[in-house]
Amino acid sequence: MATVTRPPEIGQGGAPGSGPNVRVGAMFTFVGIIAIILMAVMVVTNYALASGRGGGAAAEKVAAAPLATGPFNLDVTATEFKFAPPEITIGGTGDLNITLINKGAIEHDFIVEGIDGKILAPAGQTVKGTFKLAKAGIYTYVCSIPGHKEAGMKGQLVAGSPATTGTKPDVAAYGPAPKEQPSVVEPAISLKPAVADAKPLPPPKIEPPVNRSTAATVKVTLETQEVTAKLADGVTYTFWTFGGSVPGPMVRVRQGDTVEMTLKNNASSKVTHSIDFHSATGPGGGARVTQVPPGQEAVFNFKALNPGVYVYHCATPMVAHHISNGMYGLMVVEPPGGYPKVDREFYVMQGDFYLAGKRGQEGHHEFSMEKMLMEHPEYMLFNGSVGALSNGAMKAKVGETVRIFFGVGGPNITSSFHVIGEIFDKVYPEGATEPVSNVQTTLVPTGGATIVDFKLEVPGNYILVDHSLGRLEKGLAGILEVEGPANPEIFNPVKPLPKP
Known part of the structure; x- marks a missing residue:
């Protein structure tokens, strides 16, 4: 029993805390505590009954709610890149008949993960299909075309009520809580083995100067191809290409020409x-x-109206996905008199690649939409593979003037293009008509290009880089091999270190 200590009442004797008022107060305190406990028990019991956890009549009533039996008929609209509605609830199991209305610019499909069947609707068309749901539950429906699910084409299908699916109402209506944004540094994932005997992509075709004084109609045919090739030692990847190379073949015309372009897929x-x-x-x-x-x-x-050097690329949604798989190239539009003659021309493009695994991890890598959207490439490459511009890919001689047509496919990362040990005599910034002189490093934006000319005066290996030099570690380097006699008047190692 609770005890309260208080002074004796005026006019009363006895020990402290022994009067009748003290006993009455203690009794009221005890009764109050009992009442609070009883109220708490009633609240917990009512909650258990209402939520089906107490095994009482209310729980039995919820559990006894019958499942409906199909067919269920629903329309789903697909665009870039979402489904409408994003959530579907049906009363039970059976045949789910979906009418897929594609209002997008490209094909989309509809699958229910874990259930047989697929509906594929070309752009602008409507196609119907049926999915057989044997069990109540929560399902996910997606567009399975590469990159579309990751871009947002997914939704939730609830078959049955929350009680029959075994989920809380908030989860049934809204799905699980979103995952935290992962950190950039992630553990290595499991990969399929690298494709055996895979070779790097072939070098892109470079067209010679036009050497024509009048305009003409130029017929160009490009075929898009999806090709699995070696990206780095022990690493294979499925590239999306124009003509089977990254970059695609150079297109070269004269200002005023009419280009008849045939694109085959x-x-x-x-x-x-x-x-x-x-x-x-x-x-x-x-x-x-x-x-x-x-x-x-x-x-x-x-009609090629303006001279310069221009990027071409795939522009099918999601555009960045197609570009990041290698779908870009250069078109050169020469001015009427052509560009000044040089001894050699080279064709180089830079791109950023977003692989699901970690850089250097052996195996066959898939594309990572997540890394692309965060702009964190595992590899950055010249011409589609590590080492594509080494082992004699670029050779010249002392005394020659060389030209590099250089572009950035991207899709995200710009370039500070530089050749270590050289100064560009002329740069056509972003492909402009008029060059500037004596440039050490030239900035090239994504979706942009330039022309650089320089004369070779000293033999040796000259390294092509993006001067954001951390990118060297991601594969972004090339070598221009220059042969010929030494030129001590320009460069002379007076006291070189001994060779190791």
């Missing part, structure tokens, strides 16, 4: 591809009229 491709010429004046640079499904082709004409 190889029948083995998994997705639609297209082309956007930065040199073309017209909607999408051609992309709007070249969204070509696998096995088909499209043709359009455009």
Whole structure:
């Protein structure tokens, strides 16, 4: 029993805490505590009954709610890159009949993960399909075309009520809580083995100077191909390409020429591809009229109005996904008199690659949408592979003037292009008509290009880099090998260190 100590009442004797008022107060305190305990028990009991945890009549009533039996008929609209509705709830199990309405510019499909079946709808078309749901539960539906799920084409299907699916109402309605954004440094994931005997992609084709004084119609055919190749030692990757190389073949015309462009998409491709010429004046640079499904082709004409060096790339949504897999190249539009003659020309493009595994991890890597959106490439490369510009890929001689057509496909990272040990005699910044002289490093944006000319005066190996030099560790280096006699008047090692 509770004890309260208080002074004796005035006019009363006895020991402290022994009067009648003290006993009454203690009794009221005890009764109050008992009442609070009883109220708490009632609240807990009512909650248990209401939530089905107490085994009482209320729980039995919820559990007894019957499942409906299909068919269930629903329309789902697909665009770039979402489904409407993003959440579907049906009353039970059975046949789920989906009408997929594709209002997008490219093909989309609809699958329910864990359930047989797929609906594939070409751009602008409507296709129907049926999925057989044998059990109540929570399912995920997605577009399985590469990159589309990661870009946002997924939703949640609830078959049955929260009671029958075994989930809380908030989870059934909204799905699980979003995951925390992962840190950049992640543990290595498990990979499939690298493709045996895979070779690097071939070097891109470079076109010679036009050497023509009048305008003409130039017919160009490019085929998009999805090719598995060696990206680095022990690492393979499936590139998306123009013509089977990264970058794609150079296109070279004269200002005023009419270009008749045929784009073919190889029948083995998994997705639609297209082309956007930065040199073309017209909607999408051609992309709007070249969204070509696998096995088909499209043709359009455009006039090369402006001289310069221009990027072309795939512009099928998600555009950055297609570019990051290698879908870019250069088009050179020569001025009427052509560019000044040089002894050798080279064709180089820089790109950033977003692999699911870690850099250097052996195996076959898939594309990582997450890394691309965070702009954290595992590799940065010249011409599509580590070492593509080494082992004699670029050779010249002392006394020659060389030209490099250089572009950045991206999709995200710009370049501070530099050749260690050389100064560019002329730079056509961003492909401009008029060059500037005596440049050490030239900034090239993503989706941009330049021309650099310089004369070789001393033999040796000259390293091509992006002067954001941490990128060397991601594979971004090339070697221009220069042969010829020494030139001590310009460079003379007076007291060289002994060779190791």
